[in-house]
Amino acid sequence: MQKAFKVTLIPTHNQEVLINKTIGCARFVYNRFLTLRKELYNTEQKTLNYNGCSQQLTLLKKEIEWLKEVDKFALQNSLKNLETAYKNFFSDLKKAKGKKGVGFPRLKKKHGCKQSYKTNLTNGNIQVIENRLKLPKLGWVKFHKSQDITGKLINVTVTCTSSGKYIASILCETEIEKYPQVTQNIGLDLGIKAYLVTSDGEVVDNPKYYRTQKRKLRSCHKKLSRSAKSSSNRVKAKNKLARTYERITNLRDDFLHKLSTRLIKENSIICIEDLRVANMVKNHKLAMSISDASWAKFVVMLEYKALWHDRIVQKIGTFYPSSQTCNHCGFINPLVKDLKLREWSCPTCSNYNLRDNNAALNILGEGLRLIAAVGIPEALNACGELVRPGAIQAEIVETGIA
Ligand SMILES: [Zn+2]
Structure with missing residues (x-):
C-alpha cells in the first residue's frame, strides 16, 4: 500500500x-x-x-x-x-x-x-x-x-x-497494519445540520470551522485591505490571513481524519450517498456550509482507508429517495422533500421516523442490497464515478492521526 x-x-x-x-x-x-x-x-x-x-x-x-x-x-x-x-x-x-x-x-x-x-x-x-x-x-x-x-x-x-x-x-x-476484522455495517447520511447521522442513530456534529473563524478572517481581510501597497505591514497581514486559512484547513482535516479512521475501524461495510458535491455547491444558500463540510474529502479518506484495512465503501445512487422512504415499510412520503420536516410518522405503518436516522438506515439497506445484487467488486463502481487513477493517490495524505 x-x-x-x-x-x-x-x-x-x-x-x-x-x-x-x-x-x-x-x-x-x-x-x-x-x-x-x-x-x-x-x-x-x-x-x-x-x-x-x-x-x-x-x-x-x-x-x-x-x-x-x-x-x-x-x-x-x-x-x-x-x-x-x-x-x-x-x-x-x-x-x-x-x-x-x-x-x-x-x-x-x-x-x-x-x-x-x-x-x-x-x-x-x-x-x-x-x-x-x-x-x-x-x-x-x-x-x-x-x-x-x-x-x-x-x-x-x-x-x-x-x-x-x-x-x-x-x-x-509501506505495509499497513490492518485493523482487526469486524462484522458491523453502517449507513451514513451526510447533512448540514449535523455533519453526519449514522444508521445506529449516532449524530456527529458539524464543526463549521469556517463559520467560527469568520470573525478572525474578517479582521484579517480588513487589515490587509487597509495596509499600504508593498509595505511590510501588508506582507505581515497577508501571511496572517494565509495562516488563518491554513489553520481552518488543518482543524478540518484533523476532524475528518479522526472521524473517517474511527468509522473504518468500527465497521466492515460503510454505505454512503454518492453526492454530487459540485452540483450542490452551485446552490448558493447551502454553498458555504457544504464547502465547509468538505464531504468530498471525507469520502476520499473513507475510500482509501477502506482499501488499507479491507473494508468496503458502498456508494448508492444520487436519485435514491433515502429521506422520503420509510425504512420500516418502504412507503415513499413525498412530503419529506421539504427539508424543514425533521421527523415524521409514516402514514401507512405509523412508524415514527427521525429524518436523518431514517435516511441513514435506508442508505445502509440500499447499499447492502447493491452488494448482494451486483457483488462486491462490481458494486464498488456500480454507482460511483470513474475514479481517475491519480485522484485517490493525490489525496492519500496522512497527518499522523492514524
Ligand atoms: Zn412506514
Whole structure:
C-alpha cells in the first residue's frame, strides 16, 4: 500500500531559495510546453506528446542555463503533469459530452495556484534519516518530526504554502497494519445540520470551522485591505490571513481524519450517498456550509482507508429517495422533500421516523442490497464515478492521526 507522510520542512536560507527556484522552473516548463503544444496544434494540427516534450526539454536545457541548476526530476514531472492534464481533459470531454468537465489545461500562475514540485527516487537521491530528508540538489533538509516514516520511498512533493511554510509529502510503499476484522455495517447520511447521522442513530456534529473563524478572517481581510501597497505591514497581514486559512484547513482535516479512521475501524461495510458535491455547491444558500463540510474529502479518506484495512465503501445512487422512504415499510412520503420536516410518522405503518436516522438506515439497506445484487467488486463502481487513477493517490495524505 502507498502512504504519504506529510512533514514541515525547516530549510536553510539557501535551500529556501533553491526550493523557490525549482518551483519556478517547474512552472516555467509547464507553461512553456503548454504554449508550445497549443501553438503546434493551432498552426500545424500536430500534437506533441510526453516523449516529444521530453526531447524538446533536453534541447531547451542547453539553451537556458538556469534550468540546469534545479532538480531535473521536477522538470520531468511538470511534463508528466501536463500530459495528465491533457488526458483528463480529453477523457472528460468524451464522458461529459458537452457538459462542463475539468476544462482545458491552463497556464500556472505565480500566485493563487498550488506552488509545488515533485521529485522521484533514483539511486538513493532521496533518503530519510531521523529528522532529516535528503533531496536532489538540496541535500539534507531538516524537518519537524511528528511520526515515523516507514516503507520504501517512491517520491516527494515539496509545496510552499501561501503563508510561506515548506511542506514535504513523502510517498512510501509501506505495509499497513490492518485493523482487526469486524462484522458491523453502517449507513451514513451526510447533512448540514449535523455533519453526519449514522444508521445506529449516532449524530456527529458539524464543526463549521469556517463559520467560527469568520470573525478572525474578517479582521484579517480588513487589515490587509487597509495596509499600504508593498509595505511590510501588508506582507505581515497577508501571511496572517494565509495562516488563518491554513489553520481552518488543518482543524478540518484533523476532524475528518479522526472521524473517517474511527468509522473504518468500527465497521466492515460503510454505505454512503454518492453526492454530487459540485452540483450542490452551485446552490448558493447551502454553498458555504457544504464547502465547509468538505464531504468530498471525507469520502476520499473513507475510500482509501477502506482499501488499507479491507473494508468496503458502498456508494448508492444520487436519485435514491433515502429521506422520503420509510425504512420500516418502504412507503415513499413525498412530503419529506421539504427539508424543514425533521421527523415524521409514516402514514401507512405509523412508524415514527427521525429524518436523518431514517435516511441513514435506508442508505445502509440500499447499499447492502447493491452488494448482494451486483457483488462486491462490481458494486464498488456500480454507482460511483470513474475514479481517475491519480485522484485517490493525490489525496492519500496522512497527518499522523492514524
Ligand atoms: Zn412506514
